[in-house]
Amino acid sequence: MEQNEDDALEVLCLNEEEQMEVESQEIDMRAINDMLQNGPQSRMEFQSRECLFAAYQEYAKHKGFSVSTRNVQKEKYLMISCDRGRKPNVIKHLSNNMKRQLEARDMAGIRVCKNIRLLEVLAGGPSSLGASVKDCRNFIDQRRRLRLAEGDAAAIYNLFKRLQQQDRNFFHLMDLDDDNRLRNVMWIHPRSRAAYEEFHDVVSFDTTYLVNQYNMPFGTVVGVNHHNQSILLGCALFTNEHAESFKWFFTNWLDAMEGVQPTTILTDQCESIRIALREVMPDSINRFCLWHIVSKTNSDSDFNSMLYHSLSMDEFESRCDEFLTEHSLHNNKWLKDLYGER
Structure with a gap:
């Protein structure tokens, strides 16, 4: 019991x-x-x-x-x-005189902390500086991107000059700022220009690569030939990912390609790229790259199946509605915006 x-x-x-x-x-x-x-x-x-x-x-x-x-x-x-990814740093409070002092001392090899401390002393203390330590560090970091090491810009120019001497169809441009410092650079191999004449229906533009030493985004234009092989159609290094930089690149890239706009260009969801494309290539159809979209969804099998295995528009619409209902995502802003851009 x-x-x-x-x-x-x-x-x-x-x-x-x-x-x-x-x-x-x-x-x-x-x-x-x-x-x-x-x-x-x-x-x-x-x-x-x-x-x-x-x-x-x-x-x-x-x-x-x-x-x-x-x-x-x-x-x-x-x-x-x-942890949304890299975003542009915005400097709001640094005067031109402060910028000149920071950059001059940085070029002289003074460490960043001492550089900023000298600026604070000259201003009468941190409270009188009118800018934060973070503002100063961000500015120094941006200027270092613009300022290549001694001889680097000349080495790039000499390389391009030598390649152009070997083949006059080699295309290259170097974009300089007001102080004659290298800002953006682009180049296109003669084989790329010849291939584009035949394969300009669909191309992709990607800036997800970075150069370690200078942290400059590396942009590529890639197409596909009749053997289903990727072909490189142009390269560029940028100091930033602003719309003006992309406008500069697309304008000159289009000039090098005899003004022939691609039928469709695949990109990520970067608004700066879209702004540049709307202005420079209004006749090209801009579509988002599936790889970039899927990379933001934690590889959900239902989502991937909906994208890759729908054989018609009606099937896609039906599977999309089922996916949103099953996961209670009808009010998800990112998906709604993405659906609206389809």
């Missing part, structure tokens, strides 16, 4: 623990759903740090970016930072 009572008590305890676990999971799901619908709000409550981070992960995934945690000194705080 006592054994039966013990067994009943153990079962009761297990049922209570299971019920508490179920209630906790229900609270966690409500918190995640609330985050997805309304976004991060003040005074939101979560059962645990894990639930908090899981909610932010789901929200970030549906918005098209990712998040990560960072260490903080106090254990009761959890710092979550956006």
Whole structure:
């Protein structure tokens, strides 16, 4: 009899623990759903740090970016930072005189911390500087991108000159800023120009590559020949990814290709590229590269199947609606914008 009572008590305890676990999971799901619908709000409550981070992960995934945690000194705080990719640094508070001083001392080999400290001393203290330390560091970093090491620009020019002497159809341009420093550079091999005459129906433009030493985006135009092989149709190095840089490249690339616009050009979802294409190549159809789209979805099999295995527009529309309904994503802004651009 006592054994039966013990067994009943153990079962009761297990049922209570299971019920508490179920209630906790229900609270966690409500918190995640609330985050997805309304976004991060003040005074939101979560059962645990894990639930908090899981909610932010789901929200970030549906918005098209990712998040990560960072260490903080106090254990009761959890710092979550956006990991959306590189963004342009904006310098708002540095005067022209301050910029000249920072760059001159940087060229003289003075370390960044001492360089900024000298600027603070000359201004009468950090509070009188009118700019933050981060502003100063960002400016120095940008100027270093523009300023190649001694002899590098000349070496590039001499290489291009030698290649043009070997073949007059070799095309190259070097874009300089107001101080005659190298800003952007592009080149096109004669074989690329000849191939483009036959294969200009679909090309892709990509800037996901980086040069390690100068951190300059490396852009490529790639096409496909009649053997289904990739062919390189032009290259460029940029100091930034602004619309003006892309306009400069596309304008000169089009000139080198005798003004023949590609029928379709594939790019990522960079707005600066789209602005440049609308102005320089209005007759070309701009479509988003599937690789870039899929890379933002954590390789969801249903999403990939919808993109790659739909054989007609009606099938795609049907599978898309099923996917959005199954994953409760009808109100997802990134997907709605993407669908609107289809």
